[in-house]
Each structure stands twice: as structure tokens, then as C-alpha cells.
Amino acid sequence: MNFTASFQGLIGGVLIGLSATWLMATLGRIAGISGIIGTLITTRPRGDSAWRLAFGIGLVSGPVLALFIGGLGNVAGAPNEVIGQPSGGMPLMLVAGLLVGLGTGLGSGCTSGHGVCGLARLSVRSLAATVTFLIAAIITVFVVRHVMGGNV
Template sequence: MDWSSFIQGAFGGLLIGLSAVMLMVTLGRIAGISGMVSGLIFDRFTAESAWRLAFVLGLISGPLLLVVLNGSLGNVAGNPEAVVGAPIGGVPLMVVAGLLVGLGSGIGNGCTSGHGVCGIARLSPRSMLATLVFLLTGVVTVYVVRLMTGHSL
């Protein structure tokens, strides 16, 4: 076991949980990223937009800060095979996948951050079911794509 990766992952998870709790305690809001981005894009600019923008900019600034301090995005960008494997498709496939994820989060009234992190922590049955559907859909999608592309399982 690589303890360095374990500690980094645990620390990252702790920061995600802490940010979700802080948002709930201070503003009474759920840290659902799809809802935040949707609100920024489709709603007129209000006081709500300020905290949404701050949260999203915080998400973006983390990797940028890592690049500035470390010169890379960590071992995933430096060696894709090390953690997640090389991407199967190019940019067009990733754009389609991103649009499908956005569509799914709209249909599911939330994403893995809202349902999976915040909803499960609140013991919401709806969020537990939504997260289970997200995970099962991901597993089935990987299986089907690997069968279609001939990659080994």
C-alpha cells in the first residue's frame, strides 16, 4: 500500500467534507456543484451568486495552485497509468461524456457532491438511491465501453 497516496486521499476527503459542513453551517446550503454551476449560468446575478462563485473558484484554484507549487497536477497528470489509466477517447468523447453527466445531474436533481457527500451524510433516502444509481450507471458504462472498444476487463 502506498501510504503517501492514502494520506493525500484521506486529507482531500477531509477537506471536501469540511467544506460541505462549513457551507451548511454558515449558509444553510448543500455543496452540490451542479446546482452551483447551474445557478451561476442560468440565474441572474444576486447575493446567492457570490458564494456560488467563491466556491467554484475555490475548486478551480486548488489544481492551479498545485501546478504553480509543484509544476504538475500530481501523479495522475505525470503518469496516467499510475492511478486511473490512460484515457480511452479524445476530447470529443470527453465533451459528450461531460454533457451526459450534466444532463444526468439535471434529471437526478443533483450530482455526486450534493447527493453522495451531503445527502448521504444527512441520511437522505433519496440521496442514497441517487448515489447508488450514479455508481451502478458508472460501472455499467465502463463495462459496456470496454466491451465495445476491446479493452480488457
């Protein structure tokens, strides 16, 4: 068992939980990425943009730091890569991102809003959304690996 990876996952989960709790306690907002960034881009709320922008910068700065600081974990297949190339290629990645964006609109939220914050608030709607996300992910991996013969 890789205790370093497990410890990194534990620390990451604790930090996500603390940041979601901090956002709710200080601003009364749910840390749902699609809602935070989507509202910033589409409606540009007055007086409510600074924290949304800071949240977005924080999301991007983590992976950027991981690129420049070694030893933060390797999710790529090669030792000298930090992130690596998308396994299905860039066009598939763009289509997948578009579908995720459409899905968050249809589901009125994303995995962070429903899965982390909604479940913590014992929201039945968030439970239904999270179960739907998981079922869709399981089916997608099964189809790609076993029906299409891909490597995800």
C-alpha cells in the first residue's frame, strides 16, 4: 500500500472540507465550483465578484504550483511528468469538458456543490445528484474499458 499517496489524499480531502466550511461560515456560500465560476462568467454580480475570482485563481494556482514544485504527487504515467497528456487526446478532452459543463447546468450543480457541500447538509436532492454522477461515471468507465477497449 502506498501510504504517501493515501496521506496526500487525506490531506487534500481535509483541505477541501475546511475550505468548504470556511466559505459557508464566512460568506454563507456553498463551495460549488460550477455555480461560483459560472455566475462569475455569466452574470458578473456586483459586489460579489472578488471572492469568486479569488476562488477561481486558487483553483488554477494549485496545479500551476504542482508543475513548478516537485514532489507534490504524480498522476501521470511517467516519472518526470506531473499531469501528463489526456489519455483520449485533446479533442475528446474538450468534448468531455463541454459535456460536464452542460451536465452541471442540467443538474443545478457539480460534484463539489452536491457531493461535498450538499451531502454535508444532508440534502436529499444532492444525494440523488451524487448517486447519478457516480452511476454515470461507472457506466462510462465500463463502456470505455470493456466495450470500446480503451484505457482510462
